[in-house]
Amino acid sequence: MATEKTVFDAWLAGAELPYDLLIPLLHEFGGADAVFSAWKKREEHPLFKAVPPACRKRMNETASEESLRGYRDLAQTHGIQSVTILEEAFPHCLRDLPDPPGVLFFRGNPQVLKAEKPAAMVGSRSASWNGLKAAERIAEGLSRAGVTVISGLALGIDAASHKGCLKGGSPTVAVMGGGLDKVYPPQNEGLMNDILKAGGLLISEYAPGVRPSSYHFPYRNRIISGLADAVILMEAKVRSGSMTTVGHALRQGKEVFAYPGDPVSPLSEANRLLLREGARYFTEAKDVLEDMNWLDNLSYVGQNIECSPKTVPDDPSERAVYLALEKGNLGFDELIAATGLTSSALMSTLTVMQIRKTVEILPGKRYQLVRK
Numbered sequence: 534m535a536t537e538k539t540v541f542d543a544w545l546a547g548a549e550l551p552y553d554l555l556i557p558l559l560h561e562f563g564g565a566d567a568v569f570s571a572w573k574k575r576e577e578h579p580l581f582k583a584v585p586p587a588c589r590k591r592m593n594e595t596a597s598e599e600s601l602r603g604y605r606d607l608a609q610t611h612g613i614q615s616v617t618i619l620e621e622a623f624p625h626c627l628r629d630l631p632d633p634p635g636v637l638f639f640r641g642n643p644q645v646l647k648a649e650k651p652a653a654m655v656g657s658r659s660a661s662w663n664g665l666k667a668a669e670r671i672a673e674g675l676s677r678a679g680v681t682v683i684s685g686l687a688l689g690i691d692a693a694s695h696k697g698c699l700k701g702g703s704p705t706v707a708v709m710g711g712g713l714d715k716v717y718p719p720q721n722e723g724l725m726n727d728i729l730k731a732g733g734l735l736i737s738e739y740a741p742g743v744r745p746s747s748y749h750f751p752y753r754n755r756i757i758s759g760l761a762d763a764v765i766l767m768e769a770k771v772r773s774g775s776m777t778t779v780g781h782a783l784r785q786g787k788e789v790f791a792y793p794g795d796p797v798s799p800l801s802e803a804n805r806l807l808l809r810e811g812a813r814y815f816t817e818a819k820d821v822l823e824d825m826n827w828l829d830n831l832s833y834v835g836q837n838i839e840c841s842p843k844t845v846p847d848d849p850s851e852r853a854v855y856l857a858l859e860k861g862n863l864g865f866d867e868l869i870a871a872t873g874l875t876s877s878a879l880m881s882t883l884t885v886m887q888i889r890k891t892v893e894i895l896p897g898k899r900y901q902l903v904r905k
Contacts, residue, residue, distance in 0.1 A: 539638075541565040542615040543604040544595055546636040547740035548588045554580065555635035559619055565636070572596065607714045607741035613638050627759045630785065634738035634756065640713050641734040645704045646760065648681035650827045653757045653782075655775040656690025656767035661800055664690060664768035667792060669697035671765070674818025676701020678827060683708065683760050685753065686721055686728075686735075690767045690775075695724055704733040706760065710753045711745030713737050751777045758782035763825055765790045766812070769803040776803050788825065790815050814888065823890070846891070850874060850882040855902065858892065862901035 545555070545565040558580050562568045571578065573596060584592065594600070607613065615638050616622045624646050627633050654672055656664060672682050672694040682698035684691040686707035698705035705728055711717055713735050716725045725735065738756065739749065754777045758764050764782035766789070769775035782789050791812040794801030808814055815821050822828040846852050850872070857863060857871035869879055883900060886892035893903050 536614070537605075538564070538566065539608050539613065539615040540601055540604045541569050542617060542636045543608065543638070543740040543742075544569055544592075544601065546615075546638070546738065547595055547604075547743060548584075548591045549739075549743075550584065550588050550635075552632050552635055554583055556618055556633070559617055559635055564617065564619065569596065604741055607712070611714045611741070612640050613713050613741050614643075615639070616643075624760065627756065630755060630759050632755065636740075637736055637738055638713050638740065639734055639736045641729045642704065642732050643734060645681060645706055645732070645734040646736075648704075650675075650678070650680040650825070651683055651706075651761045652680050652763045652765060652821065652825075653683040653761035653778065654690065654694035654765045654767060655684060655754075655757065655769070655778045656694075657769050657773065657775065657800055658687050658689040658691075659800075660689040660693070660768050661795065661798065664792075664794060664800065665693045667794075668693040668767045669700070671767075671792075671818050671821075672697025673701040675821060676703040676705075678818065678822050679703060680822075680827065681706060683757055685709070685750070685757055686716070686725065688718055688720065690769075692721055692724055694767070695728060699727055699731050699733075704728075704731055706734045706736060708753055708757045708760070709735060709737040709739070709745070710749035711737065711739050712741040712743040714741045715744075717745040750774055754778040755781040755785075758785055758787055761787060763788040763790060763821065765792070765815075765821065766804055766807060767792050768794050768800050770799060771803045771806055773803060779803075779807065788813060790821055790824075792816070816888075846886075848882075850878060851886055851891070854879070854882055854886060854892065854900075858900060858902045862895055862899045864897070864899050868900065 542565045545568055558568050561580060562571060615636055617636050652675060668690045675682060676698040681703055682694050683706040684694045686709055695705045707728055716722045751774055758778050758781040764787050766775060766779055779789055789812045791804045791807040794804045813824055846855055853872040857868055883892060890903050892900055894900055
């Protein structure tokens with residue numbers, strides 16, 4: 534059941550005040566209910582004078598009993614609760630954002646936000662078939678290792694990431710760009726219900742009844758990256774909402790991973806740019822798990838061991854390099870002599886083995902096996 538606190542939080546958040554006014558109001562009065570009381574009494578206060586005209590209009594229009602009843606009905610019908618930045622339950626990872634939300638609304642299990650391995654997965658709404666399949670596969674692999682996948686419940690990569698996480702058995706978090714009483718887009722209503730049934734969470738800084746808007750989503754993306762320790766870009770153009778999430782992640786000091794995707798597709802142009810600029814390269818869930826030091830799930834530890842240098846590679850060229858380096862580190866020319874490979878074939882093989890973290894390069898351009 535919704536509390537009266539949620540009703541007043543919805544009234545204040547529904548005005549869509551700038552964060553640098555909303556948060557001081559909460560601190561000054563001690564909560565949205567006290568702000569409401571002072572506003573209704575037309576108290577003079579310096580912070581009230583700073584309220585922009587459009588926000589002032591919304592606060593006046595929704596301060597009636599009828600409007601409050603509407604918030605109450607929506608919250609109770611959909612099981613929506615709220616938390617403000619004043620409360621201990623507010624996610625600590627969002628407190629430190631340059632522009633933190635003052636109020637958050639949620640449906641589902643808020644304990645999911647305490648996950649030890651949170652990763653955001655983002656990408657194009659109009660993703661390719663290969664991109665969708667890769668997102669679902671990687672999200673499932675992460676989920677099986679106990680990673681909570683965070684995304685935006687949009688069509689395309691978002692939906693595929695949520696579905697993959699559900700397949701893997703871990704709860705998933707959807708950060709939405711409007712009120713939690715309606716799903717956007719409507720096609721994802723079934724997925725939204727699946728998220729809630731599986732113990733996941735829907736979260737938004739927008740009050741019940743607030744419709745999704747185009748300007749909400751880029752701003753919403755700072756919460757997606759803020760809740761995560763790693764942000765994974767699956768497939769996107771350079772000019773896209775996904776890149777705004779990456780931008781937020783970089784400013785927040787989060788790890789950014791980029792899937793290589795199709796090397797000639799315009800849908801992967803952002804991925805190529807990020808990889809050139811130093812984003813982490815990955816092709817499998819275990820790559821992310823290794824880089825984030827999250828590889829403590831037994832099934833994945835087993836896979837990691839199978840991929841380690843203790844197992845001779847099946848590929849003939851990689852096998853030749855492995856057997857040559859098993860005796861000790863070698864230079865490039867020494868490897869040519871030891872393996873019988875051409876210069877171009879050896880370079881290609883060494884590149885693949887470095888990506889797989891089977892081989893590492895030493896000072897003086899010598900190569901050795903990675904001992905795990």
